Structures are given as structure tokens and as C-alpha cells.
Amino acid sequence: MKVLVAVKRVLDYNVKPRVKTDGSGVDLANVKMSMNPFDEIAVEEAIRLKDKGVTEIVVVSVGDAKAQETLRTALAMGADRAILVTSEEAVEPLGVAKILKAVAEEEKPDLIILGKQAIDGDNNQTGQMLAGLLGVGQGTFASKVELADGSVTVTREVDGGLETEKLVLPAIITTDLRLNEPRYASLPNIMKAKSKPLAQKTAADYGVDVSPRLTTLEVREPAKRQAGIRVADVDALVGKLKAMGVAN
Amino acid sequence: MKTLVWVEHDGSAVKDATLAAVAAAAQMGAVDLLVAGSDVQGVAQRAAGIVGVGTVHVADDAAYAHALAENVAPLVVKLMADHDAFVAPATTTGKNVAPRVAALLDVMQISDILSVEGEDTFTRPIYAGNAIAKVRTRDAKKVITVRGTAFEKAAGEGGTAVIAPVESTGDQGLSVFEGAEIAKSARPELTSAKVVVSGGRALGSSEQFHAVIDPLADKLGAGVGASRAAVDAGYAPNDYQVGQTGKIVAPEVYVAVGISGAIQHLAGMKDSKTIVAINKDEDAPIFQVADIGLVGDLFKVVPELTEKL
Numbered sequence: 092m093k094v095l096v097a098v099k100r101v102l103d104y105n106v107k108p109r110v111k112t113d114g115s116g117v118d119l120a121n122v123k124m125s126m127n128p129f130d131e132i133a134v135e136e137a138i139r140l141k142d143k144g145v146t147e148i149v150v151v152s153v154g155d156a157k158a159q160e161t162l163r164t165a166l167a168m169g170a171d172r173a174i175l176v177t178s179e180e181a182v183e184p185l186g187v188a189k190i191l192k193a194v195a196e197e198e199k200p201d202l203i204i205l206g207k208q209a210i211d212g213d214n215n216q217t218g219q220m221l222a223g224l225l226g227v228g229q230g231t232f233a234s235k236v237e238l239a240d241g242s243v244t245v246t247r248e249v250d251g252g253l254e255t256e257k258l259v260l261p262a263i264i265t266t267d268l269r270l271n272e273p274r275y276a277s278l279p280n281i282m283k284a285k286s287k288p289l290a291q292k293t294a295a296d297y298g299v300d301v302s303p304r305l306t307t308l309e310v311r312e313p314a315k316r317q318a319g320i321r322v323a324d325v326d327a328l329v330g331k332l333k334a335m336g337v338a339n
Numbered sequence: 340m341k342t343l344v345w346v347e348h349d350g351s352a353v354k355d356a357t358l359a360a361v362a363a364a365a366q367m368g369a370v371d372l373l374v375a376g377s378d379v380q381g382v383a384q385r386a387a388g389i390v391g392v393g394t395v396h397v398a399d400d401a402a403y404a405h406a407l408a409e410n411v412a413p414l415v416v417k418l419m420a421d422h423d424a425f426v427a428p429a430t431t432t433g434k435n436v437a438p439r440v441a442a443l444l445d446v447m448q449i450s451d452i453l454s455v456e457g458e459d460t461f462t463r464p465i466y467a468g469n470a471i472a473k474v475r476t477r478d479a480k481k482v483i484t485v486r487g488t489a490f491e492k493a494a495g496e497g498g499t500a501v502i503a504p505v506e507s508t509g510d511q512g513l514s515v516f517e518g519a520e521i522a523k524s525a526r527p528e529l530t531s532a533k534v535v536v537s538g539g540r541a542l543g544s545s546e547q548f549h550a551v552i553d554p555l556a557d558k559l560g561a562g563v564g565a566s567r568a569a570v571d572a573g574y575a576p577n578d579y580q581v582g583q584t585g586k587i588v589a590p591e592v593y594v595a596v597g598i599s600g601a602i603q604h605l606a607g608m609k610d611s612k613t614i615v616a617i618n619k620d621e622d623a624p625i626f627q628v629a630d631i632g633l634v635g636d637l638f639k640v641v642p643e644l645t646e647k648l
């Protein structure tokens with residue numbers, strides 16, 4: 092059984108994003124970049140499924156040449172093979188989904204795992220789009236995945252609590268935070284990952300049109316909050332809350 | 340321009356998030372609604388009362404009972420032949436369904452909009468709300484999800500929309516709903532509560548979370564939220580999580596108890612009108628966004644606060 096995992100290189104989640112003064116975007120020069128946290132969870136889940144009949148894990152990233160680092164991280168965690176689809180320009184979720192569809196048609200995985208959202212664009216779209224394009228089931232925001240013969244049962248985190256769905260394979264899963272805790276790659280595995288296969292492709296190789304549909308007109312900082320006050324004790328807090336009409 | 344809005348419901352009531360989506364859609368032109376589900380004539384009646392709606396399309400079929408995206412998306416696509424935009428609230432259902440619709444229509448979705456700037460121009464948060472992007476789409480049809488806290492809700496009663504049945508597009512045979520564990524609570528829903536009290540990792544255990552947070556929430560008639568750390572540690576259920584990857588709230592008053600104020604948490608609550616923070620570390624980042632801060636041990640301060648309110 093083969094699993095395809097999509098991983099994106101994004102601004103590290105610990106770094107505070109800074110908006111460029113010309114309003115053209117967020118400054119990514121000389122800042123730490125890492126694998127999208129949800130994608131680490133996706134890679135980890137694929138590795139854990141190796142005990143459950145998964146024999147090969149292929150990781151794919153769409154990005155610039157530096158996304159190789161992200162793929163190497165996934166290989167060091169335990170993926171078997173990587174595909175980098177390069178693009179000079181940032182590719183939108185719809186374009187990424189089209190590329191992943193083309194990769195899936197070539198690789199024929201039984202399961203495709205993505206993160207639920209990339210923490211840069213916060214789009215939360217790609218997995219659902221890919222499922223739509225491939226005409227397969229989608230288990231989004233997964234907090235539990237149980238693989239069986241020909242199907243996968245997914246517990247999903249929804250607004251009201253949890254929901255369980257059974258999907259026919261092949262299917263798409265997008266990960267939520269509580270699905271698992273991703274491992275760190277050990278040093279020997281990082282060394283080993285250097286010799287695992289990493290294929291380089293371009294969007295054009297797959298005959299996919301990824302020209303953007305959205306134009307970003309401006310990126311600005313959100314409104315800043317006014318500096319607040321400190322109260323000395325509970326009585327002062329109670330006074331404030333009463334003055335605001337929150338309590339009587 | 341004519342927009343089709345997804346009605347979020349629980350089989351009987353129309354969820355509040357729908358009303359914000361209707362308000363956003365109304366800024367773009369005429370508004371129709373889609374009620375999909377099983378045995379949803381009552382929901383359709385109620386939806387027809389939302390002010391500013393032309394037609395309520397009702398698809399009543401077992402295939403739509405749990406809003407499975409695989410079954411619902413083809414239905415939306417069919418109705419999109421007569422609509423220019425599909426708008427859904429950015430709830431877990433909306434986030435699940437809308438991108439599948441977008442892909443089938445070959446449209447790039449615009450997620451979680453904060454404002455409508457024109458027919459094809461919108462603002463939306465990126466990087467956990469640390470930046471706001473203004474984007475213009477060149478797609479002929481639009482697929483949009485709406486951040487509920489960013490729009491004044493449309494009036495839920497007084498409208499006189501026409502109800503029109505839609506033929507089912509059937510079960511696609513890709514997915515089966517197996518069950519749900521939906522938390523029942525007498526408290527106001529997190530995303531629409533006027534006051535929210537949230538607890539963090541500092542609460543230390545599920546018992547202490549409930550013993551400290553619940554009485555304060557009861558006193559304030561508040562909804563209860565939590566940080567991811569509190570949810571991960573099992574102190575609170577997953578549907579309590581506020582933040583970039585949880586729920587977005589913007590109540591009149593948000594009380595953060597023992598929460599440090601990581602950017603991912605702030606992303607979910609920093610548009611609250613008044614933020615109150617209780618934390619024993621006077622340098623905790625939460626104080627940078629708090630309107631009222633109290634430095635102290637929550638196990639002492641919160642019971643005292645509850646008592647004195």
C-alpha cells in the first residue's frame with residue numbers, strides 16, 4: 092500500500108511574521124523556514140501506518156529549490172522517496188491541488204495525507220480541492236485514522252465535537268493537531284536521508300496550468316490594540332467589570 | 340450578481356454563522372440560500388425568515404443528512420449554474436465543503452474573508468492574522484468562506500423568501516457517516532457568546548479546569564474556551580480550542596486565565612472588544628493585548644473573583 096504526503100515549506104511557527112513596509116507581503120528574507128506543522132503530522136501518520144500495511148511513502152512539495160530541505164526532513168523522519176515540483180512563483184492551493192492530482196495519477200497511492208492548513212496562507216483548501224479533482228472521499232481535520240481493507244475510518248474534529256466517517260480507498264486525509272505527535276529525525280536518519288531518491292520536476296512536466304487566479308493588491312498589519320491597564324487586585328477588576336456592565 | 344449561501348443548521352435551527360455569511364453576501368448583490376439535509380422542511384421555513392433572501396433552495400434527502408462534502412458538493416455545483424458566487428460560513432462544515440465546490444468549478448476559493456471591498460475584491464487574514472491581505476479574483480464565479488466575527492449578522496426573522504425544492508444529486512458512494520460525539524452544553528455557544536472565559540495549560544488538570552473556570556463562566560453567563568495546550572493535555576474538549584487553528588471568537592469580553600498569549604492563540608481572540616487577562620507572569624505576552632490585566636495566581640484570584648461578582 093502506497094501513501095502520498097504533501098509537505099509545504101513555510102515560515103517557522105515560532106517566528107513573528109513581519110509585514111513589508113511597501114505593503115507587498117510578509118518579509119521572508121533571512122527568516123527561519125520549516126515544514127508546515129500540520130504536514131509534519133501528516134508525515135508522522137504515514138510512518139505510523141507502516142505497521143498497518145503501508146509499504147511506501149512518497150512525499151511531494153511544490154515550491155522553490157529550497158523546498159528540498161523540507162523534503163529531506165520528511166525523508167529523515169522515515170519517508171522513502173521525494174518529489175519536488177519547482178515553481179518560481181508561489182502556487183495557489185488550486186494549482187497545488189492540480190499538480191498533486193497529476194502526481195497521484197502517476198503514483199496511484201491508496202491514501203493521500205495533507206495538512207489541514209498551511210500556516211502562512213491559512214487557506215485550508217488544498218486537500219478538499221484535491222479530493223474534488225480526483226473524485227474521491229475526504230476525511231478532513233482528522234484526529235484519528237484507522238486503516239482497513241479497502242477503506243479508512245477517520246475521526247474528524249468539528250465545531251461541535253467529533254465526527255466519524257468511513258471512506259472508500261483511495262481517499263484524502265487532512266490532519267488536525269491532535270492526530271499524533273511528530274518525531275524528530277535522528278542524526279543517523281538525517282545522514283541516511285541524503286541518499287534517498289529526490290526527483291525534480293516542474294509544473295509544466297505535468298502539463299498543469301498554475302497561473303494565479305488571485306492578485307494580492309496589498310498586505311498590511313492588522314489594527315493595533317490600544318495599550319491596556321493593570322489592576323492591582325480582584326476588587327479593582329470587579330469594579331471594572333461592573334462599570335462595563337458585564338456584571339452587576 | 341447573485342449569491343448562493345450555505346445554511347449551516349443542526350437539523351432544526353439555523354446556526355448564527357449563517358447570518359454573518361448572509362450579511363457578507365448581501366454586500367455583493369442578491370442572496371439565495373441552500374438548505375441541504377434530511378427532513379429539513381422546518382429549517383427551510385426558518386431560513387426563509389432571514390431578511391434579504393430571495394429564494395431558499397431546499398434539498399431534502401438522506402444523502403445530505405450529515406453534510407458529507409462528497410455528496411453536497413455536486414448539489415452546490417448544480418445550483419451554481421444560476422449563481423455567480425457560493426458563500427459559506429467559515430465553520431468546519433463550510434471549510435470542508437466549499438473548497439471541494441471550488442475545485443469542481445475550477446475556481447480559487449477566497450477563505451475566511453473579513454470584508455467585501457467590491458464585486459471581486461476582499462480582505463482576509465494570513466499568517467495567523469498577523470497580516471491582512473487584500474485580494475482580487477479573476478475567476479468568473481466566486482467561492483468564498485466568511486469569518487463570522489467580521490460581519491454584523493443579518494436579521495434572522497421578518498424575511499419572506501420563496502422556498503423551492505431541489506432534486507437530489509444522490510449519494511456518491513464515497514463516504515459513510517458513522518457517528519458523532521457532539522458536546523451538549525447549556526452554556527452559550529463559543530462563537531456567539533457575549534462573554535467568553537478561556538483557560539490555559541496553567542489549569543493543570545481537567546478537574547481543576549472545571550472547578551475554576553466553570554463557576555466564573557456561570558456567573559458571567561459566558562461560553563467556555565481553552566488554549567491548545569489545555570486541549571492537548573485533555574483539560575478541555577477539542578471544540579473549546581480558540582485560535583488560528585481552532586475557533587475564532589470576538590465577544591464583548593474575553594477573559595484569558597492562565598494563557599500565555601502565543602500568536603496562534605491571539606489569532607482566535609484578539610478582535611474581542613475587551614480582553615481581560617489573569618496570569619502570574621507579569622511579562623506574559625497576553626498582557627500586550629489585554630485591556631485589563633491582573634497579575635496573580637489564578638487558583639487564588641479566580642475563585643475570589645467568582646465570589647465577588
Ligand SMILES: Cc1cc2nc3c(=O)[nH]c(=O)nc-3n(C[C@H](O)[C@H](O)[C@H](O)COP(=O)(O)OP(=O)(O)OC[C@H]3O[C@@H](n4cnc5c(N)ncnc54)[C@H](O)[C@@H]3O)c2cc1C
Binds near residue numbers: 129538581604
Ligand atoms: C500549527 C500550530 C497551531 C496552533 N494553533 C493554536 C490554536 O489554535 N490555539 C492555541 O491556543 N494555541 C495554538 N497553538 C499552540 C500555541 O503555540 C501555544 O503553545 C499555546 O497557545 C499555549 O497554551 P497556553 O497559553 O495555555 O500554555 P503556556 O504557553 O504554557 O502558558 C501557560 C501560562 O499560564 C501562566 N500560569 C502558570 N501557572 C499559573 C497560575 N497558577 N496562575 C496564573 N497563571 C499561571 C504562565 O505564566 C503562562 O503564561 C498552535 C501551535 C502550532 C504549532
Ligand SMILES: Nc1ncnc2c1ncn2[C@@H]1O[C@H](COP(=O)(O)O)[C@@H](O)[C@H]1O
Binds near residue numbers: 098133
Ligand atoms: N506548495 C505546497 N506543496 C506541497 N503541499 C502543499 C503546498 N501547499 C499546500 N500543501 C498541502 O496542503 C495543505 C493545506 O494547505 P492550504 O490549503 O494552503 O492551507 C498543507 O498542509 C500541505 O499538506
